[in-house]
Structures are given as C-alpha cells and as structure tokens.
Amino acid sequence: MPGIERGLPGGPVVVVGGGPVGMVAAASLARFGIPVVLIEAEERPKTDWRASTFHAATLELLDELGIADQMHAEGLVVPVYHFRDRRDGLIAAFDFSLLADETPFPYRLQLNQQHLVRMLHERLARTPGVELLFGARVTGVAPRAGNGALVVVSTATGTREVHGSWVIGADGAGSTVRRALGVDFTGWTYPERFLIASTSVDLAEALPGIAEVNYVADPREWLFLLRTPESWRAVWPVPAGQSEADALAGATLERQFQGVAPRRAGYPIIDRQLYRVHQRVAGSFRAGRAVLIGDAAHINSPMGGVGLNSGIHDAVDITRRLARIAEGAAAEAELTAFADVRRRVAVEYVQADTQRNTQRLSEADESRRRAAHEEMRATAADPDRARAYMRRASLLESVRRFGVGLPPGAPAPAPAR
Known part of the structure; x- marks a missing residue:
C-alpha cells in the first residue's frame, strides 16, 4: 500500500468497525492515499468464522486491493455448487465456469472471513497514515463545526475524541454509529x-x-x-x-x-x-458526514453468501467516492449517489435473493416445493438461464447494472467478454 499522499478537509476518514468490511474500507482509503483512523471495540482483530464465501464480483474488487492472490493461496476454489433435497437428493448443479468469459474468477472462493481481516490488518499496521485503534468503543458520533465529524471513544486509558472529515459506520447490525445518527433499521427477524x-x-x-x-x-x-x-x-x-x-x-x-x-x-x-437472523435495511445509508456500510446498513439471511460480499461492495463504493471528493468532486452528489445506489442494491438484490433462497429451502407446501424443484432443474439444464442465474448469485449482475462507486450519472461498464 502507498504512503499517504492526500487528504480531505477536516482530517482523516474515521472507519468504525474492524471486521472484514471495515478493514476493506480502510485498505481502500489507504490505497487512494487518504489518511484513515480505524476504530474497533475488540482488543485484537476479530476471529468470527461466520461468513466464508467470496463471489466473483467481490474477488474482482479485492484483486484491485492486491489481496486476492494471498486469499487464493489460503482459500478453496469451488466452481460447482448443488441445490439438493434431503429426501430426493440432487436437484440441480450450477457450474460457475459458464461465466469464464465475463470474469477472471468464475467460482466461489471459500475462506473464513477472519483470514481476510488478518491479511488486511497486517498490511494496514505497516501503512503510513493509518491509525488502528483497537480496544476502543465508540460512545458518540456528532457533526463538528465547519467540516467534519467528531467520534467519541472509550478506551482503557479514558475517553478520547477523534476528529475526522467523514465517518464510515461498519460496526455491524447493532451499529453504534447508526443509532447515534438516529437512522431506523426496518425489517423483521426470523x-x-x-x-x-x-x-x-x-x-x-x-x-x-x-x-x-x-x-x-x-x-x-x-x-x-x-x-x-x-x-x-x-x-x-x-x-x-x-x-x-x-x-x-x-x-x-x-x-x-x-x-x-x-x-x-x-x-x-x-x-x-x-x-x-434478520432481514433489515437502514432507512438511509447516509446522514450528514457519516455513512453506513455492511451489516450496519443491511443485514440478511446467509443463504446465498452475499451479505459479506455486498458489504465489501459498499466499502469500495464509498471509498472511491471519497477519493474523488479529495480531488475536488462535489461531495453532495457523490454521497447522494452512494446512498441511493447501495440501498437499491441491498433491497433489490441482497434482501430479495436471500429471502427467496431461504424460503426455497424451507418450503413446507408440497406443491410449491415441487414447483420450486422443477424450476431449479429447468434453470440448471438451460445454459442461458443457468448463466443468468449465476450472474445474479455471484453479484456480477448488480455490479454490471449499477457499477461500484461510479461517478454520479456515469453509465455502468459493459460486461467483460
């Protein structure tokens, strides 16, 4: 990662949350040469095993951060996955190699999320202009007179005030940042x-x-x-x-x-x-000088393995915009585009697909269950339908449709061929 070369009026960007999404946000900011302070309540990098799937669209973004090779060295490449029934056995097999002409990563990479956290933490710890503040619990977030925001943290040695230009809340479903901003988190719990x-x-x-x-x-x-x-x-x-x-x-x-x-x-x-397990989305992904990403902004069923992936997309999206703001782009237009696009993706793709996947697995009505199985068989048997299904499952469809961190009004890039 490069040393710090440029900044934003008001100080460093403050990232709250040292999980995989917060770490990606900090690493992306550092890549753009923007000073960053990462605040994490735990004393050391998180070791949560929960998420383990990285999809093609996400691997493309992580490759830009220079971390994908290390992930592949430790991870497991899985090109095929099954939809099965406990009684009837195999229903459909989906082979992501059908997407080989569109992405260099036509598969799922299985790697427990704590390994990505470890890899990025090791890099950030030796990157100039990056401060890693572990064992620090955020107790308040407020706008600051003029440019920036104030983040109040409690540490073992007392209270500290961190002054930043922007705040990125990546602090999970119980987000302190979201609560401090007064943003609702509507939805339901299974x-x-x-x-x-x-x-x-x-x-x-x-x-x-x-x-x-x-x-x-x-x-x-x-x-x-x-x-x-x-x-x-x-x-x-x-x-x-x-x-x-x-x-x-x-x-x-x-x-x-x-x-x-x-x-x-x-x-x-x-x-x-x-x-x-919840299906919830924040009412807004932005309030003033603060934005919400990952589980702080949207949380969903794990069926499909897209929660972590979409959170990483959030992180790259907002940091690309902050890099342009540092170069003089209009902040209001960039942040409005972030909030609109990422919330739309969360609702139309992440929430919709994970709920549908969970319902398909647990369907109790026999006629609907049989119909769902036949639909999956027909989809897998038709190369065009299977390709479309896997483009959506791998998040390639949403990225090709909306882009990640594109300038306001810019057209989405055409699929690679």
Missing part, C-alpha cells in the same frame, strides 16, 4: 435461530457425491453444507423454543450430524455459533 457448526470430518466421504457447497431443502429441517480450508461446516435452523445451551450442546450437535450422515466414529466439533 422466528428460528441459525446454528453453524464446523467439524473436522470430511463430509464428502460420509456423503459421496456432494459438492463442496450444498443447499439442502427440507420442510422440517433444511441444511447448508459447505467446505472451507479448515473444516466442513453445517448450518441449520434452531426452533424458537429450544434453549441456547441445548442447541449448542455436544450431544445435540452429534445427533444433528448423525442425522446428516451416520458415522460410527462420531463428529468432532471445532467451532459452533448460534445467532439470530
């Missing part, structure tokens, strides 16, 4: 919780013929099975009435995995998480 459990057992041996990414429909208990470099991971719904302690108990997880594939030797568990 009645069931989702449980992620990772095992060292190779599920491909226990379930011959499965892909490395599998969406498995079932009206009683759908499944999401995928492989990462460290482990195989399963995601399933937990009924509202089941206690957290019971859902996470070793005996419960063993019983769940045995229901997926019987195995006499059992299933060692190396990670487990239980969490609420």
